[in-house]
Structure formats: structure tokens, C-alpha cells
Amino acid sequence: MPAARLVVAGRASADGYPVRMTVTLDPADDRASFSAAVAEMPISSPLQGWGYGEARKELGQEPLRYFIRRGGEVVGAVQLLRKRLVPGVSTLYAPRGPALTDLDLLPEVAQAIRGVARRTDHYLTIEPPHPIFAGHSASQDDLEEEQSRIPARHGPFRRARTEQPEHTILIDTTPDLDTLFAGLHKMARRNVRTAERMGVEAGRDESFEDFWEIFTATNERSSLGAFPRAYYEALRREADQDGGEAYLVLSRHEGRALAGGFYIALGDTTCYLYGGSVRDDRPPQEGEKRKDAKAPDAFYWASIKDAHEHGYSTLDLWGIPRLLDESKHSFGVYKMKLKFGADRYWFPAYDLSLSPLSPALRRALRLRRSYLNYRSFGTTDDVL
Incomplete structure (x- = not known):
């Protein structure tokens, strides 16, 4: 597959004309070099490693891996999972990704991904592995205030529902x-x-x-x-x-x-x-x-x-309830984890529309998820 190439305007040069920058997505075919790039990024996650994508093949998902380059320099790496929902309809998902040197690259990466997406890919969900501090206490004084610290968008990416747990405890070891x-x-x-x-x-x-x-x-x-x-x-x-x-x-x-x-x-x-x-x-x-x-x-x-x-240096305890309330199905798990670490963080998700039909598809998938939650737990809320 050819590299997806994007030319964007950067900061102005001395003569007043914009500096031209190029972001490319180059297919990654070697697992060792790809995993090494993911490991070296300051914004990164083990879920972007090659092995995680290989395991997802067992669930019928297709991993796609790319180096993110600017001017020949590797400034990121992304593992996308293509999920086929029905014939002719699929989505893309970057589990706790992409791995990047800087979150400011996300708008450019969005346009580059448009260049490699298929017509059947209706939207992309990313979960930038850049934790946002939520609090250091057993209680949650104001969920809305905590959520207000989370950016609503990164360029064309808009805030969305996560697949991995959004709220977690991180321990500095x-x-x-x-x-x-x-x-x-x-x-x-x-x-x-x-x-x-x-x-x-x-x-x-x-x-x-x-x-x-x-x-x-x-x-x-x-x-x-x-x-x-x-x-x-x-x-x-x-x-x-x-x-x-x-x-x-x-x-x-x-x-x-x-x-x-x-x-x-x-x-x-x-x-x-x-x-x-x-x-x-x-x-x-x-x-x-x-x-x-x-x-x-x-x-x-x-x-x-x-x-x-x-x-x-970081142990991610992976998932506590969004709302810290004793009525939550998973509150007991939170109480256990809280004894070993109290620093709470958010890992929000963002969606990028790739098709005019993506809003309708997302609504349908949200309804399905809510129905499954209600059938299992008596509430439309997610467990975490």
C-alpha cells in the first residue's frame, strides 16, 4: 500500500510564506522495528505493540501498522484495527493509540489516515495514550469538573466513547x-x-x-x-x-x-x-x-x-468506574485498587468521521451497547 502523504501549512517563514511540512504514513512490515518505535515514543501504550494486534486476529480484526514520519523522521507509530461489522461496513480503531512524540500531530495524522482508509471504513476511533489527571482522593467531588479538563477535540477528532476503560489508576513504581x-x-x-x-x-x-x-x-x-x-x-x-x-x-x-x-x-x-x-x-x-x-x-x-x-515506571491498574458511586456494579473493584494507588487519570477517546453514514452507524452501535449493558446489569451504563 503506498504511503499516505499530506502537505500542511506550518509556521510562517521570515519572508512571510508558510513553511511546508509533510506527514506520511508508511506501512510497517517488520514487527521488531515497529514495536521498538512504539516503545520509544513519549506518548505510547503496550496496546500499540505488534503482539496486541496479532492477538486481535482471533476476534476477526485486521491489524494495520504504520510509521508516522515527518521529513524522514519517525515522529510516531500507529496500529489500527479494522473491524468488519457486516459486509461492506467496517470501522478503524487505534487501541490506546497512536504512539506519538507530540499530541499536536493529531490533526495531521487524521488527514493522513483518510488517505489509507477504505471506502468501507466509516469512522476511526483513537485513544491517545496521554493521561489527564483526575484527582488524588477516594471520592469524586465533581465528575463534570473533572471531565471539563478533557479537550473536546483535537483538530477534526471529536470526543467519543472509549473502548478501553476511560478512567484508571496509575502507580508510579x-x-x-x-x-x-x-x-x-x-x-x-x-x-x-x-x-x-x-x-x-x-x-x-x-x-x-x-x-x-x-x-x-x-x-x-x-x-x-x-x-x-x-x-x-x-x-x-x-x-x-x-x-x-x-x-x-x-x-x-x-x-x-x-x-x-x-x-x-x-x-x-x-x-x-x-x-x-x-x-x-x-x-x-x-x-x-x-x-x-x-x-x-x-x-x-x-x-x-x-x-x-x-x-x-508506570503500572496501569486498568479500569475503575467513571462515576465513583457505591451503586456502580464495579465499585468493589475500585475500592480494592484504591488501597494500592489513589492517583486517578482519564484516557479519553476521539472519533474521526470517514463517511457521511458514520453518525448513523455510531448511534446504532451506541444503542446496541446500551441494550447489552441493560440486559446484563439492569442499566444502560457501562460497567466502568
């Missing part, structure tokens, strides 16, 4: 471990110490079967959906290459895995994408009731330590 532990909520510190006294072992683990048992049990308990198992297996295999990592962290008590998560990492960031916990229903070794070993707390602390020890 660069301090030493003593400082990190001291920064936990006092209940988390107490529970981690209890887990250690009870012999809980938590850390990286190779047992996909044990993770899968925890993950599926959590989804069933919370009425959450999941992709086919083949997708998660492909993600673990494909994202664990070319400088990136895909790994499991499990928390075990007396050999049984009771909590765990699936992570992908690239560059300086690691993301907790999937996971959960199960109750220990084994009979107690003594007494009438088995004591709570606090395995989930041990799991989160092990995840923070692991990120620190492997040089990932």
Missing part, C-alpha cells in the same frame, strides 16, 4: 520498595503483612490454567463477558516478543491460586488487563472456618514490586 509500601493504604499494609504471615506466595507464575480458572470464575460471579480463550492464549504468546512482555502474576496459599492477573508491558509501562480472585472453599486444616489469607492484597503488592523490579 520508581520509588524504592520501602517508600512504595509506606504509600499503600494502612489496610493494604496490614493485609499484605497478614498474607505473608500465613505463607501466601505471590509473583510471576507460568500456570495459565490457574489464571483461567480465576478469571472465568470472576466473570461468572460478576456477570461479565469475556473473549474466547484462544484470544488470551494468543495475546500471551504474541505480546511476549520484540521487547514487550506478556506475563501472569498469581497469589497462592498452600499451593492454590486464589488471585491473579494478566499483564502486557512495553516501554516503560505495564498494564493489568484481566484478572480476579476466588474464595478459598477448601476445608480448614484446623478449626471450623478457614481463615482469610488476604490473597488479593498479596497479588496487588506483588504486581507493584514486579513492575518496579522489571523497570516499568
